[in-house]
Amino acid sequence: xxxxxxxxxxxxxxxxxxxxxxxxxxxxxxxxxxxxxxxxxxxxxxxxxxxxxxxxxxxxxxxxxxxxxxxxxxxxxxxxxxxxxxxxxxxxxxxxxxxxxxxxxxxxxxxxxxxxxxxxxxxxxxxxxxxxxxxxxxxxxxxxxxxxxxxxxxxxxxxxxxxxxxxxxxxxxxxxxxxxxxxxxxxxxxxxxxxxxxxxxxxxxxxxxxxxxxxxxxxxxxxxxxxxxxxxxxxxxxxxxxxxxxxxxxxxxxxxxxxxxxxxxxxxxxxxxxxxxxxxxxxxxxxxxxxxxxxxxxxxxxxxxxxxxxxxxxxxxxxxxxxxxxxx
Amino acid sequence: xxxxxxxxxxxxxxxxxxxxxxxxxxxxxxxxxxxxxxxxxxxxxxxxxxxxxxxxxxxxxxxxxxxxxxxxxxxxxxxxxxxxxxxxxxxxxxxxxxxxxxxxxxxxxxxxxxxxxxxxxxxxxxxxxxxxxxxxxxxxxxxxxxxxxxxxxxxxxxxxxxxxxxxxxxxxxxxxxxxxxxxxxxxxxxxxxxxxxxxxxxxxxxxxxxxxxxxxxxxxxxxxxxxxxxxxxxxxxxxxxxxxxxxxxxxxxxxxxxxxxx
Numbered sequence: 001x002x003x004x005x006x007x008x009x010x011x012x013x014x015x016x017x018x019x020x021x022x023x024x025x026x027x028x029x030x031x032x033x034x035x036x037x038x039x040x041x042x043x044x045x046x047x048x049x050x051x052x053x054x055x056x057x058x059x060x061x062x063x064x065x066x067x068x069x070x071x072x073x074x075x076x077x078x079x080x081x082x083x084x085x086x087x088x089x090x091x092x093x094x095x096x097x098x099x100x101x102x103x104x105x106x107x108x109x110x111x112x113x114x115x116x117x118x119x120x121x122x123x124x125x126x127x128x129x130x131x132x133x134x135x136x137x138x139x140x141x142x143x144x145x146x147x148x149x150x151x152x153x154x155x156x157x158x159x160x161x162x163x164x165x166x167x168x169x170x171x172x173x174x175x176x177x178x179x180x181x182x183x184x185x186x187x188x189x190x191x192x193x194x195x196x197x198x199x200x201x202x203x204x205x206x207x208x209x210x211x212x213x214x215x216x217x218x219x220x221x222x223x224x225x226x227x228x229x230x231x232x233x234x235x236x237x238x239x240x241x242x243x244x245x246x247x248x249x250x251x252x253x254x255x256x257x258x259x260x261x262x263x264x265x266x267x268x269x270x271x272x273x274x275x276x277x278x279x280x281x282x283x284x285x286x287x288x289x290x291x292x293x294x295x296x297x298x299x300x301x302x303x304x305x306x307x308x309x310x311x312x313x314x315x316x317x318x319x320x321x322x323x324x325x326x327x328x
Numbered sequence: 329x330x331x332x333x334x335x336x337x338x339x340x341x342x343x344x345x346x347x348x349x350x351x352x353x354x355x356x357x358x359x360x361x362x363x364x365x366x367x368x369x370x371x372x373x374x375x376x377x378x379x380x381x382x383x384x385x386x387x388x389x390x391x392x393x394x395x396x397x398x399x400x401x402x403x404x405x406x407x408x409x410x411x412x413x414x415x416x417x418x419x420x421x422x423x424x425x426x427x428x429x430x431x432x433x434x435x436x437x438x439x440x441x442x443x444x445x446x447x448x449x450x451x452x453x454x455x456x457x458x459x460x461x462x463x464x465x466x467x468x469x470x471x472x473x474x475x476x477x478x479x480x481x482x483x484x485x486x487x488x489x490x491x492x493x494x495x496x497x498x499x500x501x502x503x504x505x506x507x508x509x510x511x512x513x514x515x516x517x518x519x520x521x522x523x524x525x526x527x528x529x530x531x532x533x534x535x536x537x538x539x540x541x542x543x544x545x546x547x548x549x550x551x552x553x554x555x556x557x558x559x560x561x562x563x564x565x566x567x568x569x570x571x572x573x574x575x576x577x578x579x580x581x582x583x584x585x586x587x588x589x590x
Contacts, residue, residue: 008474116378134367221418221420223416223418223420224420225423226385226388226390227420228415229390229408229412230388230389230390230408230409230412231410231433231434231436231437231485232408232409232410233437233438236439237436237437241422241436242422243434245422245424248424281389322423322465322466322467323423323467325466
């Protein structure tokens with residue numbers, strides 16, 4: 001059998017038919033999911049993913065195309081990395097040197113060394129570790145609870161067309177509503193403690209994951225479902241053996257978005273009320289006209305977001321190992 | 329010649345759909361009758377939209393006819409039936425499963441042990457000459473190999489009849505020939521009863537014992553052509569036989585393709 005030559009097999013598979021059987025892992029998701037990297041708010045997912053699903057353009061791509069778009073011509077990987085690092089160094093140097101040179105006082109734009117000094121002071125005098133711990137805990141707890149609820153709700157709605165149709169205008173409405181604006185309400189209801197922050201975080205994480213999972217449930221390849229039906233599988237077997245695995249790429253995309261939103265949720269909760277967390281340190285620094293403290297808190301919040309996002313990315317790579325890299 | 333028992337009977341089957349305008353009924357197939365006997369390889373050809381795939385869905389029990397009866401081993405089809413295996417143009421392999429687990433898929437609705445399931449899957453992979461790819465994922469296989477894996481999955485449930493709905497039409501010309509031969513060998517060596525739906529006239533001629541020609545919508549069977557050629561297990565031998573060309577020419581005439589091109 002010439003067709004069982006493993007070398008040609010592998011080369012051809014990654015580019016052409018690899019995603020025939022599952023519309024999600026491949027091209028449809030790339031277009032269907034709101035990419036966090038583009039800075040598109042996750043909440044635009046409803047319209048975006050509805051219209052963007054099943055764009056066949058990548059299907060027609062012949063061998064090699066998938067990879068070539070990702071590679072900058074004439075640039076090796078290490079030189080790209082060097083370029084990024086170099087840009088960072090230049091940026092920090094400019095930050096350090098340009099504002100003082102232009103006569104901008106450090107209470108408007110503190111220099112990088114000011115930030116480092118303030119960081120050390122906060123660690124020593126302001127219980128920084130406690131605040132960081134509080135923010136991290138609420139962000140992770142809110143992310144996990146919001147994800148679980150969002151995914152569960154997405155699967156329930158995906159299983160029941162009727163409920164989904166009845167509720168869809170309200171889901172859309174809630175999705176568009178600025179969730180962080182609920183924070184003062186939650187404080188009035190739940191008091192000046194960790195609960196309002198947690199609830200806001202859960203709420204902002206919930207929707208993108210719900211929408212992504214629901215969308216993927218609605219677009220599972222009908223032929224796969226028919227195949228399972230032809231094998232006399234029950235509704236629950238179809239759910240666990242086809243729909244849940246087929247929704248994994250969409251769920252992972254939702255988790256990526258959720259990870260970044262979780263930090264926003266907890267920050268807003270802390271900004272609005274309470275006396276712990278990095279968001280609180282921002283308002284505290286603002287009250288004291290301590291610009292460096294505000295900057296430091298923002299940097300730390302960003303770092304927390306990056307770590308959370310990275311953790312999801314690692315998980316995604318493990319869960320979606322069956323999707324060839326070029327298509328992911 | 330002793331007439332063997334029929335595995336599949338369609339008796340006066342009509343299927344109507346609601347047209348996109350929501351009012352007028354759309355007759356997909358009308359009073360279709362034919363039988364497929366045990367071990368026979370029957371091909372159905374016809375213009376696109378003639379209801380070939382409707383026949384497949386009806387036989388697989390995924391849809392019900394409006395009129396007429398469908399019998400599998402003399403028993404009426406009332407729903408999805410574990411004795412029917414079907415394969416589409418798409419291989420429908422689950423990308424998150426290894427090949428061997430894909431082959432086991434059809435058996436998971438049955439109450440057999442995990443060990444037996446795996447044993448049967450490995451046996452089918454061997455039959456389809458894919459045993460060394462049991463632990464691979466679908467994306468690591470070529471299109472042709474993936475279709476063979478799909479055939480292994482189809483055969484694993486030991487169906488009374490295998491329905492093939494244009495299984496080779498997504499493949500390039502050379503892979504197609506290789507795969508047609510591979511399928512023909514597997515099917516002939518195990519005497520598997522097969523119904524092939526195709527738009528490829530040559531494919532119908534080189535693979536089947538009998539060809540049913542369908543008309544445009546509403547799809548009816550307008551001609552039945554027994555293929556009196558040797559080498560049903562070797563399409564590559566048939567394809568170079570001069571008489572195959574005659575059959576194809578005859579089919580071209582039956583389908584009035586020359587008139588349409590003019």
